[in-house]
Amino acid sequence: MINPVIAEVTRGGIVESRHRGAYAVVNAEGHVVAAEGGIAAAIYPRSAIKAFQCLPVIESGAADRFGFTAEEIALCCSSHNGEAEHLRVARSMLAKAGNTEELYECGPHWPYHEASRLDLIRHGGVCLQVHNNCSGKHAGMLALARQLAADPHGYSAADHPVQRAIARTIGILCDIDLDDQPVGIDGCSVPTWAIPLRNLALGFARFASPDFAAGRRIIEAVRAHPFMVAGTGDFDTLLMEAVPRAFIKTGAEGVYCGAIPHAGLGIALKCDDGASRASEVAMASVLAGLDVWTPQEKAALERFREHDLRNWRQIEVGEVRGLKL
Amino acid sequence: MINPVIAEVTRGGIVESRHRGAYAVVNAEGHVVAAEGGIAAAIYPRSAIKAFQCLPVIESGAADRFGFTAEEIALCCSSHNGEAEHLRVARSMLAKAGNTEELYECGPHWPYHEASRLDLIRHGGVCLQVHNNCSGKHAGMLALARQLAADPHGYSAADHPVQRAIARTIGILCDIDLDDQPVGIDGCSVPTWAIPLRNLALGFARFASPDFAAGRRIIEAVRAHPFMVAGTGDFDTLLMEAVPRAFIKTGAEGVYCGAIPHAGLGIALKCDDGASRASEVAMASVLAGLDVWTPQEKAALERFREHDLRNWRQIEVGEVRGLKL
Numbered sequence: 001m002i003n004p005v006i007a008e009v010t011r012g013g014i015v016e017s018r019h020r021g022a023y024a025v026v027n028a029e030g031h032v033v034a035a036e037g038g039i040a041a042a043i044y045p046r047s048a049i050k051a052f053q054c055l056p057v058i059e060s061g062a063a064d065r066f067g068f069t070a071e072e073i074a075l076c077c078s079s080h081n082g083e084a085e086h087l088r089v090a091r092s093m094l095a096k097a098g099n100t101e102e103l104y105e106c107g108p109h110w111p112y113h114e115a116s117r118l119d120l121i122r123h124g125g126v127c128l129q130v131h132n133n134c135s136g137k138h139a140g141m142l143a144l145a146r147q148l149a150a151d152p153h154g155y156s157a158a159d160h161p162v163q164r165a166i167a168r169t170i171g172i173l174c175d176i177d178l179d180d181q182p183v184g185i186d187g188c189s190v191p192t193w194a195i196p197l198r199n200l201a202l203g204f205a206r207f208a209s210p211d212f213a214a215g216r217r218i219i220e221a222v223r224a225h226p227f228m229v230a231g232t233g234d235f236d237t238l239l240m241e242a243v244p245r246a247f248i249k250t251g252a253e254g255v256y257c258g259a260i261p262h263a264g265l266g267i268a269l270k271c272d273d274g275a276s277r278a279s280e281v282a283m284a285s286v287l288a289g290l291d292v293w294t295p296q297e298k299a300a301l302e303r304f305r306e307h308d309l310r311n312w313r314q315i316e317v318g319e320v321r322g323l324k325l
Numbered sequence: 326m327i328n329p330v331i332a333e334v335t336r337g338g339i340v341e342s343r344h345r346g347a348y349a350v351v352n353a354e355g356h357v358v359a360a361e362g363g364i365a366a367a368i369y370p371r372s373a374i375k376a377f378q379c380l381p382v383i384e385s386g387a388a389d390r391f392g393f394t395a396e397e398i399a400l401c402c403s404s405h406n407g408e409a410e411h412l413r414v415a416r417s418m419l420a421k422a423g424n425t426e427e428l429y430e431c432g433p434h435w436p437y438h439e440a441s442r443l444d445l446i447r448h449g450g451v452c453l454q455v456h457n458n459c460s461g462k463h464a465g466m467l468a469l470a471r472q473l474a475a476d477p478h479g480y481s482a483a484d485h486p487v488q489r490a491i492a493r494t495i496g497i498l499c500d501i502d503l504d505d506q507p508v509g510i511d512g513c514s515v516p517t518w519a520i521p522l523r524n525l526a527l528g529f530a531r532f533a534s535p536d537f538a539a540g541r542r543i544i545e546a547v548r549a550h551p552f553m554v555a556g557t558g559d560f561d562t563l564l565m566e567a568v569p570r571a572f573i574k575t576g577a578e579g580v581y582c583g584a585i586p587h588a589g590l591g592i593a594l595k596c597d598d599g600a601s602r603a604s605e606v607a608m609a610s611v612l613a614g615l616d617v618w619t620p621q622e623k624a625a626l627e628r629f630r631e632h633d634l635r636n637w638r639q640i641e642v643g644e645v646r647g648l649k650l
Contacts, residue, residue, distance in 0.1 A: 002327055011510070013507055013509075016369050017578050017596075106638075107636060183337050184341070192336075194339060253334070254342065271342075274600075275600065311511070313430070314432075318509065
């Protein structure tokens with residue numbers, strides 16, 4: 001099955017590049033409400049399921065034991081920009097659970113946020129693991145290791161109790177045995193299991209169910225602190241600030257997942273070629289196409305379906321747009 | 326027509342992302358020697374035809390009048406890394422033709438080369454137009470403006486004599502009237518005309534003909550100075566260092582063009598979704614698949630068909646590979 005075009009990039013009035021992909025919108029009973037493309041194909045969800053990876057931190061009692069705030073729980077679900085506020089919260093999580101930056105296994109990279117990155121370099125700084133966009137998630141995993149009385153060293157390995165707990169949680173939510181699925185190593189060195197889009201969407205619908213307390217706690221934390229999930233100027237932060245009833249999360253290689261709690265829906269989307277510029281506008285298209293919003297919300301979502309493309313002199317040269325989905 | 330998959334990205338033993346595209350290999354008589362996908366579709370060649378944009382600099386007599394060296398001609402065809410050597414050569418071209426950096430219309434961006442970028446930032450520098458990967462090409466365009474006795478201001482506009490001369494040259498080589506084609510604004514603010522892949526490949530075959538002196542001069546310049554065309558660790562530089570009989574050039578949005586002068590062939594390739602990681606390995610696949618190489622050259626090209634994908638801790642997590650083309 002060849003997936004349909006979900007997003008286009010234009011220049012000079014014609015389409016210059018096009019992105020194919022698939023998505024599924026599913027309710028908590030597993031009914032497919034909307035879909036395009038091959039939704040039975042397993043994809044690596046990457047960072048798009050950080051909220052699932054955070055669940056055992058809540059359910060194990062780690063979050064309560066260490067007094068994690070809503071801000072800290074939101075950072076635990078983030079691919080953050082490496083801004084000062086993100087670092088402050090990640091370090092607070094480490095300190096509360098008796099962990100240190102030396103225990104991190106996510107690897108270092110420069111902050112994604114340009115002004116923060118330039119500031120760090122200009123002041124002679126080096127990039128640290130806490131700058132890694134996943135350092136909040138990893139602070140949560142290290143707290144979970146403490147709660148499970150497991151050695152924090154090696155917490156990123158697939159057979160470590162931390163990752164086993166996460167795999168069980170994801171498997172139950174998505175109705176799939178992850179032991180039977182392909183597993184890859186993510187950018188931040190933790191396992192990422194291949195899961196069909198349909199199962200991922202089901203997982204997010206269940207995650208957002210009113211009777212699932214841990215899920216609600218995470219959703220409320222993210223809703224209260226959308227900045228913590230990404231950062232200044234980032235798509236997820238901007239969209240959730242504009243439409244607080246949407247819960248979305250990007251993942252590397254063109255993945256988006258999300259939920260619409262008030263409508264009982266879960267969503268999973270993958271751009272075949274892995275482009276984030278496409279998965280972003282396509283996710284906005286999927287959301288805007290669902291009949292579950294106020295007119296104001298719908299208008300806001302429509303605005304996220306396309307954006308200008310500008311060159312080095314800030315001349316508008318084209319646009320990136322999600323197709324009607 | 327849906328183009329075939331030309332490159333794949335793997336993780337954990339399965340394909341995580343896939344890239345579609347098309348390519349044409351054509352001889353100087355216009356015969357299609359090899360092709361896949363929709364080669365009649367017009368694409369923006371972007372920086373992949375910088376060698377064509379350099380031709381009027383040679384043919385007008387500007388290169389001789391201003392004493393441009395082979396190194397300078399190579400930089401004129403480059404998307405360079407912004408390393409110190411690239412800046413030196415760009416500034417030399419400006420000075421020789423009586424131009425200054427203030428006349429540049431390419432816009433500033435930080436050097437692509439990481440060590441050069443960090444060094445610049447650490448020393449309190451700002452990014453300048455000369456750091457722009459196109460600053461060599463623009464130095465050539467400014468020299469051409471002088472040679473044409475045209476006002477250098479506004480040389481990037483489509484109706485300026487510089488761009489008109491370039492359009493005529495491209496049109497003749499590619500056997501197409503660019504006035505009838507869609508035109509976009511490139512990242513560096515000059516026009517980019519949409520041209521079918523088949524015509525682009527024809528243009529490169531003609532460009533590399535033994536009896537086309539200006540083309541030969543450019544090819545020899547690039548062959549002598551492959552570092553000038555890209556830079557440290559860059560695909561084009563590495564491939565042409567390994568296989569000097571190949572002439573290739575990347576362009577934004579997943580374009581590759583090139584020629585095999587000894588075989589009389591021109592090549593044009595476009596990855597539908599605009600990904601350079603795919604167009605690189607796919608271009609190596611196209612080259613490797615042609616029966617025009619010594620066994621040593623073929624083995625070298627095969628090595629460019631795939632490379633490891635590593636995460637923030639430098640763990641090998643997968644690979645990027647061009648399919649057999």
